[in-house]
Amino acid sequence: MKTDEIADLFKFCSPQSILVMTWYNKVKELYCPFAVQAKVDIGTISQKEVKEVSAVKLSSKGTTIFIIEDQAYFYYYFEILLHPL
Template identity: 40%
Template sequence: MNKNQLAEQLKYCSPNIIYVVTWNNLLKKVFCPFRVQTRNDIGEYYKGEIVWVEQVKVTPELKTIFVINGDAYYYYHFDIII
């Protein structure tokens, strides 16, 4: 994906909102900051720790990133708490 294609996709994204499909197939709009629980030890956080996501970003490869205390982590290290 080149820079122009990425810019086109990101026009429709917000760093303050994420859409989540719940266990019972409901679509929920979750606003930052929201809580997540770590799935494993990552950075300065231990497995099972609950932290707050400040922003949601996307890499050039379109992978979701959570910004927590100013540091960026891939989304798959966390479970969203609704």
């Protein structure tokens, strides 16, 4: 990504929240910590294990990163839980 593209992304990003689309086509802002469930085994996290995201970051390529227990994981390994189990 170019520097100006990254700067544009940061206008809409916060390390303490994420915007999600609900099943009802509503945009909802979730604030950290929020719950996620692993889709697959990743690092020390087992499939279907529920964890809390403490921060949200962006990679240098613009991919969303979840910080879980001080470790960085790509967002696509997780389902965001709007109503934690």
